[in-house]
Amino acid sequence: MSITYRTGLSALAVFALAAPAMAGNTLIPPGLRVAVAKSAMTVVPSIEWNKLGARPGRNSESWTQDGDDLNDLTFYGGIEAGRPLFREVDKKNQPLPKVSATMLITDIPVLLENSYRVALGAASFKVDLVEPLPFAGNKGVRFTYSFSKQNETLQRRGEARGAVIAGKLYLITYEAPGLYYYDRSAAAFRAVAESVRL
Amino acid sequence: MVKPFRTLLAALCLSLLAAAPAFAQEKTGAKPGFVLKPGTARVVLMRPSILVGAQSTGGMFEPNADWTDQAKENLAAALAAAQTGLGNSVVAYAEPVGADSARVAEYQELFDAVASSVIEYQFFAGNRLPTKKRKDQFEWGLGREVGALPGLANADYALFITTEDHFGSTGRKVLQLFAAMANVGVTAGVHKGFAGLVDLRTGDLVWLNADMQMGGDVCDPAGAGKRVRQLFEGFPGKPVEAPVSGTPAAVR
Numbered sequence: 001m002s003i004t005y006r007t008g009l010s011a012l013a014v015f016a017l018a019a020p021a022m023a024g025n026t027l028i029p030p031g032l033r034v035a036v037a038k039s040a041m042t043v044v045p046s047i048e049w050n051k052l053g054a055r056p057g058r059n060s061e062s063w064t065q066d067g068d069d070l071n072d073l074t075f076y077g078g079i080e081a082g083r084p085l086f087r088e089v090d091k092k093n094q095p096l097p098k099v100s101a102t103m104l105i106t107d108i109p110v111l112l113e114n115s116y117r118v119a120l121g122a123a124s125f126k127v128d129l130v131e132p133l134p135f136a137g138n139k140g141v142r143f144t145y146s147f148s149k150q151n152e153t154l155q156r157r158g159e160a161r162g163a164v165i166a167g168k169l170y171l172i173t174y175e176a177p178g179l180y181y182y183d184r185s186a187a188a189f190r191a192v193a194e195s196v197r198l
Numbered sequence: 199m200v201k202p203f204r205t206l207l208a209a210l211c212l213s214l215l216a217a218a219p220a221f222a223q224e225k226t227g228a229k230p231g232f233v234l235k236p237g238t239a240r241v242v243l244m245r246p247s248i249l250v251g252a253q254s255t256g257g258m259f260e261p262n263a264d265w266t267d268q269a270k271e272n273l274a275a276a277l278a279a280a281q282t283g284l285g286n287s288v289v290a291y292a293e294p295v296g297a298d299s300a301r302v303a304e305y306q307e308l309f310d311a312v313a314s315s316v317i318e319y320q321f322f323a324g325n326r327l328p329t330k331k332r333k334d335q336f337e338w339g340l341g342r343e344v345g346a347l348p349g350l351a352n353a354d355y356a357l358f359i360t361t362e363d364h365f366g367s368t369g370r371k372v373l374q375l376f377a378a379m380a381n382v383g384v385t386a387g388v389h390k391g392f393a394g395l396v397d398l399r400t401g402d403l404v405w406l407n408a409d410m411q412m413g414g415d416v417c418d419p420a421g422a423g424k425r426v427r428q429l430f431e432g433f434p435g436k437p438v439e440a441p442v443s444g445t446p447a448a449v450r
Binding site: 025066067 | 300307308311312314318319325326327328329330338340341343344401
């Protein structure tokens with residue numbers, strides 16, 4: 001192997017290491033039905049979104065308008081029983097709660113809350129409203145919540161819709177800071193959530 | 199959604215960026231068409247967010263109250279000295295009390311989140327969002343309601359400033375040395391500086407200067423002066439000065 005080739009390979013290795021964070025963010029155009037989260041779940045966005053190259057976990061994906069800290073639309077497409085909602089943060093000391101095939105729809109907000117409490121440290125999290133709402137023609141739930149991250153006073157709001165279908169969890173969450181950003185994209189999130197099909 | 203893994207990767211990428219100047223990213227952005235003529239606007243300087251601490255060997259941040267107090271004192275003096283040279287009237291914000299004070303603090307954190315998003319999703323070309331890639335595009339803001347904060351009624355712009363310094367511990371510096379021997383880029387220290395100008399009529403972020411590795415040791419009066427000069431580099435309406443070197447702040 002020539003030195004030049006090897007240098008090229010090392011450079012490639014550096015890029016490969018950096019790749020997941022740089023992995024192409026792609027444009028999601030409005031008006032077209034798209035499959036999301038490597039699953040059978042499809043939605044039709046009303047406006048354009050950016051799909052982030054980095055995924056929160058297996059069978060999930062995130063869309064944003066201005067960055068995931070300012071507006072985050074995440075799809076969980078059929079998380080199987082025994083798996084956490086997203087990647088473990090500290091599996092040994094603080095394992096994330098797992099999806100159960102026998103979950104009731106009212107267990108979905110509890111799963112999200114407990115997962116966030118682990119992932120976001122001692123941050124505050126409050127479920128504000130829980131109501132039944134069909135999800136892709138199945139018995140589902142809609143809930144709203146508010147939380148703040150560790151060492152932050154910036155209040156964030158969230159709304160989610162989900163269901164347990166054939167033992168797997170399907171969930172769409174939308175989160176943004178309560179100041180300005182939440183209201184700015186809330187209607188666009190609802191358009192996506194209402195278009196969901198399986 | 200949370201992103202612990204991505205944060206690590208982002209940190210890794212930042213380390214790589216710091217190790218390879220060829221990857222240097224943009225540091226300043228302004229809304230297309232935005233110009234601020236000297237002597238035409240009233241700018242209110244919001245209370246700067248200043249935090250100083252140590253970075254452990256593992257990269258964790260440990261805030262230090264003494265260093266932070268020292269930096270606050272030094273930066274306040276440096277800002278007061280710089281305020282008169284910005285081309286427009288810059289006055290310090292009269293902080294409200296009670297619930298309004300909490301709201302001001304939230305806006306400061308919102309500014310931090312926006313500035314961090316601009317760095318991650320616009321300045322860093324490799325990770326730019328497709329909707330932020332369009333030519334001459336700089337669409338960021340805090341929302342029109344920021345202008346309704348008490349005390350801003352007669353102002354045209356709000357100037358937000360954030361500095362956060364994580365000085366690398368001895369362990370971190372040793373790790374950096376060994377990592378360098380293994381050809382792996384590890385940064386010792388973070389020297390974050392954001393300065394942003396927000397139009398109070400529209401809530402738009404019209405100018406931002408943001409960098410994760412600014413120069414100047416904020417715990418030292420001369421270093422704080424250097425940091426402030428770097429924060430105001432390219433400030434709209436400011437008379438042109440010699441550029442400030444971007445060498446990262448000295449380790450403690």
